[in-house]
Amino acid sequence: MRIEKICILAIGTELSEGQIINSNAAWLSKALIESGAKECWHLTLADDREQILTGLKIASQHADMLILTGGLGPTSDDFTREVLSTWLDKPLIFDPDSWTHLENRAQLLKFQLSPSQKQQCYFPEGATIIVNPAGTAHAFLCHRQNQPIFVLPGPPSEIQKIWETDLAQRLHQYLPGKAEQKLYRWQCMGLPEADLGDKTEEALKGSLFRIGYRAHSPYVEVKVWVPAEKEAQPWLEKLETALSPWVIVRNEEDLGSHLVQACQKFKRVRLLESGSQGRFQQRLAPYLTPSAFQTPFQIETLYGAPLDQNEIFKLLEKERSDELLFLSFCQASASSWLIVLQQGQVLQQEFLSSPYPEEQVSRNLAVLIEKTLLRWSEWLSHKLEK
Amino acid sequence: MRIEKICILAIGTELSEGQIINSNAAWLSKALIESGAKECWHLTLADDREQILTGLKIASQHADMLILTGGLGPTSDDFTREVLSTWLDKPLIFDPDSWTHLENRAQLLKFQLSPSQKQQCYFPEGATIIVNPAGTAHAFLCHRQNQPIFVLPGPPSEIQKIWETDLAQRLHQYLPGKAEQKLYRWQCMGLPEADLGDKTEEALKGSLFRIGYRAHSPYVEVKVWVPAEKEAQPWLEKLETALSPWVIVRNEEDLGSHLVQACQKFKRVRLLESGSQGRFQQRLAPYLTPSAFQTPFQIETLYGAPLDQNEIFKLLEKERSDELLFLSFCQASASSWLIVLQQGQVLQQEFLSSPYPEEQVSRNLAVLIEKTLLRWSEWLSHKLEK
Numbered sequence: 076m077r078i079e080k081i082c083i084l085a086i087g088t089e090l091s092e093g094q095i096i097n098s099n100a101a102w103l104s105k106a107l108i109e110s111g112a113k114e115c116w117h118l119t120l121a122d123d124r125e126q127i128l129t130g131l132k133i134a135s136q137h138a139d140m141l142i143l144t145g146g147l148g149p150t151s152d153d154f155t156r157e158v159l160s161t162w163l164d165k166p167l168i169f170d171p172d173s174w175t176h177l178e179n180r181a182q183l184l185k186f187q188l189s190p191s192q193k194q195q196c197y198f199p200e201g202a203t204i205i206v207n208p209a210g211t212a213h214a215f216l217c218h219r220q221n222q223p224i225f226v227l228p229g230p231p232s233e234i235q236k237i238w239e240t241d242l243a244q245r246l247h248q249y250l251p252g253k254a255e256q257k258l259y260r261w262q263c264m265g266l267p268e269a270d271l272g273d274k275t276e277e278a279l280k281g282s283l284f285r286i287g288y289r290a291h292s293p294y295v296e297v298k299v300w301v302p303a304e305k306e307a308q309p310w311l312e313k314l315e316t317a318l319s320p321w322v323i324v325r326n327e328e329d330l331g332s333h334l335v336q337a338c339q340k341f342k343r344v345r346l347l348e349s350g351s352q353g354r355f356q357q358r359l360a361p362y363l364t365p366s367a368f369q370t371p372f373q374i375e376t377l378y379g380a381p382l383d384q385n386e387i388f389k390l391l392e393k394e395r396s397d398e399l400l401f402l403s404f405c406q407a408s409a410s411s412w413l414i415v416l417q418q419g420q421v422l423q424q425e426f427l428s429s430p431y432p433e434e435q436v437s438r439n440l441a442v443l444i445e446k447t448l449l450r451w452s453e454w455l456s457h458k459l460e461k
Numbered sequence: 462m463r464i465e466k467i468c469i470l471a472i473g474t475e476l477s478e479g480q481i482i483n484s485n486a487a488w489l490s491k492a493l494i495e496s497g498a499k500e501c502w503h504l505t506l507a508d509d510r511e512q513i514l515t516g517l518k519i520a521s522q523h524a525d526m527l528i529l530t531g532g533l534g535p536t537s538d539d540f541t542r543e544v545l546s547t548w549l550d551k552p553l554i555f556d557p558d559s560w561t562h563l564e565n566r567a568q569l570l571k572f573q574l575s576p577s578q579k580q581q582c583y584f585p586e587g588a589t590i591i592v593n594p595a596g597t598a599h600a601f602l603c604h605r606q607n608q609p610i611f612v613l614p615g616p617p618s619e620i621q622k623i624w625e626t627d628l629a630q631r632l633h634q635y636l637p638g639k640a641e642q643k644l645y646r647w648q649c650m651g652l653p654e655a656d657l658g659d660k661t662e663e664a665l666k667g668s669l670f671r672i673g674y675r676a677h678s679p680y681v682e683v684k685v686w687v688p689a690e691k692e693a694q695p696w697l698e699k700l701e702t703a704l705s706p707w708v709i710v711r712n713e714e715d716l717g718s719h720l721v722q723a724c725q726k727f728k729r730v731r732l733l734e735s736g737s738q739g740r741f742q743q744r745l746a747p748y749l750t751p752s753a754f755q756t757p758f759q760i761e762t763l764y765g766a767p768l769d770q771n772e773i774f775k776l777l778e779k780e781r782s783d784e785l786l787f788l789s790f791c792q793a794s795a796s797s798w799l800i801v802l803q804q805g806q807v808l809q810q811e812f813l814s815s816p817y818p819e820e821q822v823s824r825n826l827a828v829l830i831e832k833t834l835l836r837w838s839e840w841l842s843h844k845l846e847k
Contacts (some may be wrong), residue, residue, distance in 0.1 A: 089673070092494045095675075100505065106479075114477075114509075114512070115478065116506060117503065118504055121500060121501075149654055151658060152673045184817055187653070189653065191658060267535075269574075287536075288537075289475050356739045356743075357739065360764075365765070371763055371764065372765055374739070374742075376760050378751075378757065378758040
C-alpha cells in the first residue's frame with residue numbers, strides 16, 4: 076500500500092490550550108517528508124474523549140495514514156488508547172512484557188512503580204507493540220480497514236528515539252524511503268519578499284518547479300522543490316545568479332555554524348557582548364558541542380546598562396593576545412552597535428546599523444545579530460589570513 | 462452569538478513540512494482560552510488550494526468560529542484570500558486604503574514597493590478590514606452563514622500586535638471576556654507522574670474539578686481547573702498539603718524569575734558556568750530585561766573541556782568581593798556538577814547530582830539546571846540574610 080497523505084493527530088490540552096507548542100508535529104513531518112511522504116496535516120485536540128473520537132474520524136477520512144501523539148501516560152487524563160479501542164471496536168488487552176519494561180525502567184531510574192501505571196500496558200487487540208527505549212509507554216501500530224495508525228507517546232525525546240530505533244525502518248514498507256523531490260533553499264537579506272519573488276519567478280519561468288517563500292526577519296527564504304527526474308542545474312544556476320547580491324547562506328547552512336567553524340584554529344576564543352539579550356548564545360550554542368569544539372569558547376553576556384566606549388577600549392588593551400576576541404556592544408540607540416574583532420595585532424572594528432527606525436526593536440535586534448555574525452565570519456576568513 | 466469552539470487553521474508548507482513550529486496556534490489558543498473560549502482545535506495545512514478548501518470545510522463543520530493564519534503575503538505561494546473568496550463565493554475587491562498603508566510602511570522601512578504587493582490589498586466583498594500595525598498585510602473578518610472567520614497574517618509578531626490593538630477588544634462580542642474556569646498549576650519535582658496523580662486524585666476526590674498532568678522533565682505539572690462559581694480554597698489547601706514535599710513553584714512562577722529577583726540588591730552579579738550548554742542563559746534571559754535589572758548581570762558560558770577544581774578555586778580567590786558570584790562547573794561525569802555561591806566572606810558550595818544514570822544526558826542536564834537554580838535561590842534567601 077502506498078501512503079501519500081499523513082495526518083498527525085496530537086492529543087493534549089497543554090497543546091490545544093497553548094501552554095506548550097506542538098514541536099512533535101513539526102519534527103515528525105520533517106522526517107516523514109524526507110522519507111517520501113507527499114502531504115502532512117496536523118490536527119491538535121484537547122484531552123477529551125469526544126474531541127479525540129471526532130478527530131480520528133476526520134483524520135481517517137482525509138489521510139492514508141494516521142500518527143497519534145500523546146495521551147498514553149499513567150494519569151486520569153490519558154485516554155488515547157481507550158478512545159482508539161472504542162473506535163476500532165477492539166478490546167484493550169493487558170501485555171505482561173510491557174509491565175516488565177516498566178519494572179526495568181523503574182529500577183534503572185530509581186522510582187517506585189504505582190498501580191495506576193498498569194494502564195500503560197493495555198493495547199487494542201491485534202496491535203503491534205513498538206518498544207519505547209526512552210520512556211514508560213510503548214508505542215503501537217494498529218489498523219482500521221487497511222489504514223495504518225501509529226500511536227506514539229507525547230514527550231519529544233521519546234518520539235525521536237522510537238523513530239530512530241524502529242519507526243524509520245518500519246515506514247519503509249509504506250513510504251519510498253527518500254523524498255522524490257529535492258528542496259533547495261536560499262536565505263536572503265536586504266531585499267523585500269515581493270522583489271525576491273519577482274526575481275525568482277523570472278529566473279525560473281518555464282521550469283514548472285514548485286516555488287515557495289518565507290519571510291523570517293531579517294531573512295527572506297526562497298524555496299524550490301525539484302523533482303528527482305528533472306535536470307535542474309541550469310535552472311538553479313540561473314536562480315543563484317539572480318539572487319546572488321542578497322544570498323547569505325544556502326540549504327541547511329547557518330551563519331552561526333560558519334563562525335564556529337572559522338574559530339576552530341584559535342587557542343582560546345571569547346565573545347563578550349551586551350545588547351543581544353542572550354541571542355548570540357542561542358545562535359552559537361548548537362554548534363559548540365564538545366566534539367566540534369575542543370578549545371575553550373567563552374560567551375559572556377552583560378545584562379544591564381550599556382558600557383561606554385572608554386570602558387570597551389580599556390578592556391581591549393588588557394586582553395591577552397593569544398586569544399581571539401569578539402566584542403559587540405550596544406550603543407544608546409537600539410538600531411546600531413559597535414562590533415570588534417581582536418587577534419594579536421589585528422584589530423577590526425565597525426559600527427553596524429539597522430535600516431529600520433529605532434522603535435522597531437526586535438527587528439533591529441534580529442538584523443544586527445545576523446549582520447554581526449556575517450562580518451565576524453568575513454573578517455576571519457579574509458582579513459586574518461593575510 | 463456565543464462562541465465556544467474555535468478552530469485555528471494555520472496555512473503554510475513551512476509548517477506542514479516541519480521546517481518551523483506552529484507557535485501562532487499556541488499563542489492564540491492561550492489568549493482565546495483566557496478570554497473565555499471553551500475549546501480550541503488546531504489544523505495545519507500546506508500552501509495548497511485544495512488542502513485549504515478541504516480544511517475550511519472541516520473547520521467550519523466542527524467549530525463556531527475560525528481563525529486563519531498565514532498565506533496573506535505578496536508572493537505566488539500566498540493564496541489564502543483567493544481560496545476564501547471561492548469558498549465564500551465573494552469576489553476579491555481592491556482596497557485603496559490598504560495600498561496607502563503599504564506605501565507608508567515602505568517609506569518607514571525604506572524599501573521599494575513591488576507591483577506584486579498589490580495582491581495584499583484585495584479582500585472578499587463585505588469583509589471588515591483589520592489594521593496590521595506591524596506588517597504589510599492587513600487582517601480581516603468575514604462571515605459564512607453567521608460563522609465569524611478571522612484571517613490573520615503569518616508572522617507571530619504581527620498576530621500579537623493585531624491581537625493587542627484590535628482583536629482582543631473585538632472578540633468581546635463573541636467571548637465572555639475572561640475564563641469561567643480558573644487554572645491552578647503546581648510544578649513538582651522528585652516523584653513520578655503516576656504517584657503525583659494518585660495523591661492529587663485522592664486529595665480532590667469528590668470535588669468534581671477537572672484535573673490534568675504534564676510530565677516535562679524534571680518537572681511533573683499538576684493542573685486543576687476550578688469553575689468560577691465554586692468555592693475552591695479548602696480543596697486547594699488540601700491538595701497543596703498533599704503535594705507540598707515535591708512542589709517547586711506554582712502557577713506562573715518560575716525558578717529563573719525567583720533567582721533574578723533575589724539578585725536585585727547586589728551591585729554586580731556574575732554567573733560563570735560550564736556544562737549547561739547555554740541553558741542558564743536561556744532560563745534567565747527572559748527576566749533580565751533592562752527595566753527589571755539595572756545593575757550589571759553577567760552570564761559567562763565556557764564551552765569546551767571542563768575546568769579542573771584547582772582552576773575553579775584560583776578563580777574564586779581572585780574574584781572581587783563586591784560582586785555576587787555564581788559558579789556551576791561540570792565534572793567528568795554528566796550526572797553531577799559543583800555549584801558555588803560567593804559574596805564577600807560567604808562561600809557556599811555543594812556537589813549536585815542527578816538521580817539518573819550517566820547515559821541519560823539530557824535528563825541529567827535538565828534536573829541539574831533546575832536543582833542549581835533552586836539551591837542558589839535558597840542560599841540567597843536564607844543563608845546570605847543571616
